[in-house]
Amino acid sequence: MFVDRVTLFVQGGSGGDGCLSFRREKYAPRGGPNGGDGGKGGDVIVRAEEGLTNLAHLSQKRHWRAERGEHGEGSDRFGRGANDLIIAAAPGTLVRDRDRGNLLADLKNDGDQVIVARGGRGGHGNAHFKSSTNRAPRQFEKGFTGEDRWITLELKVIADVGLIGLPNAGKSTLLSRISRAHPEIADYPFTTKYPNLGTVTIDDHSFVVADIPGLIEGAHTGHGLGHEFLRHVERTSLLVHLVEAQPLDGTRPAENYRTIRHELAQYSKALADRPEIVVATKLDAVGDEDVRAELAAELGCEVVGISSVTGKGVPELMRAIARRLWPADELEAEPALAR
Numbered sequence: 001m002f003v004d005r006v007t008l009f010v011q012g013g014s015g016g017d018g019c020l021s022f023r024r025e026k027y028a029p030r031g032g033p034n035g036g037d038g039g040k041g042g043d044v045i046v047r048a049e050e051g052l053t054n055l056a057h058l059s060q061k062r063h064w065r066a067e068r069g070e071h072g073e074g075s076d077r078f079g080r081g082a083n084d085l086i087i088a089a090a091p092g093t094l095v096r097d098r099d100r101g102n103l104l105a106d107l108k109n110d111g112d113q114v115i116v117a118r119g120g121r122g123g124h125g126n127a128h129f130k131s132s133t134n135r136a137p138r139q140f141e142k143g144f145t146g147e148d149r150w151i152t153l154e155l156k157v158i159a160d161v162g163l164i165g166l167p168n169a170g171k172s173t174l175l176s177r178i179s180r181a182h183p184e185i186a187d188y189p190f191t192t193k194y195p196n197l198g199t200v201t202i203d204d205h206s207f208v209v210a211d212i213p214g215l216i217e218g219a220h221t222g223h224g225l226g227h228e229f230l231r232h233v234e235r236t237s238l239l240v241h242l243v244e245a246q247p248l249d250g251t252r253p254a255e256n257y258r259t260i261r262h263e264l265a266q267y268s269k270a271l272a273d274r275p276e277i278v279v280a281t282k283l284d285a286v287g288d289e290d291v292r293a294e295l296a297a298e299l300g301c302e303v304v305g306i307s308s309v310t311g312k313g314v315p316e317l318m319r320a321i322a323r324r325l326w327p328a329d330e331l332e333a334e335p336a337l338a339r
């Protein structure tokens with residue numbers, strides 16, 4: 001199960017109570033105050049951990065509470081502070097305050113963390129209140145309550161390349177061809193329901209490719225779960241726009257391309273300005289290279305033609321992606337794909 005958004009209630013641990021105590025020994029029956037302070041409550045921390053790819057492990061538990069600190073004791077013994085409670089999240093997770101909506105942290109890399117609920121301070125024991133005028137204080141403090149709030153964790157997939165296009169454009173087939181990823185593949189639209197990631201290695205370079213579920217017209221307003229899908233390409237450095245060379249529904253490839261470009265522009269100008277490679281797919285079904293040339297002429301840009309089934313054009317596409325990602329590097333003429 002792939003989960004990319006969860007809402008959690010978090011509460012820091014309460015501080016331990018301060019102690020009310022006086023020294024009572026054989027030769028000091030009326031000794032001074034010696035009540036220790038309570039320990040601090042544990043913080044609740046969200047931390048990015050490598051190896052996690054989504055937030056499914058958090059979907060079954062909504063309430064997270066850290067331990068409270070130990071109470072102070074006599075003989076000036078302070079209570080032990082509680083351990084922090086760590087909530088592990090996938091790298092690329094945004095942490096927001098649910099009610100205020102403000103961003104608390106963007107946990108991009110392994111080890112990034114943020115305190116989302118601080119533990120309460122421990123209460124002072126009566127030894128804290130002694131003075132020259134108050135030699136036998138009887139006041140002490142209860143531990144302070146930890147912070148609490150509702151937070152929303154929202155995952156944005158971290159990938160170098162995002163595969164975009166209308167449903168059934170051939171994104172999943174291409175990903176399975178160039179990497180070891182095994183996305184669900186079928187000859188009907190909306191087979192992919194969540195992003196799939198694959199790693200491609202060329203020579204000494206490697207990059208991560210994200211297969212984004214198919215977008216539809218109106219995606220920028222949320223149609224077809226557009227918002228849920230579009231945010232996963234916001235972190236990518238390069239977009240690979242797949243256009244079916246001869247759509248089964250009879251639509252024109254150029255218009256299908258413009259539909260997706262319009263949705264990107266409406267959702268985010270920065271996303272629309274991202275570098276892009278246009279790819280005509282399923283040339284094995286068309287059997288006509290002129291289709292690619294016609295699409296390139298109509299769009300006024302270079303179009304790479306591929307067949308993910310036969311592998312035709314795929315090495316050239318990988319080389320084009322590598323040159324966009326590492327323009328200054330010398331790459332071999334023929335790409336060596338590591339599967």
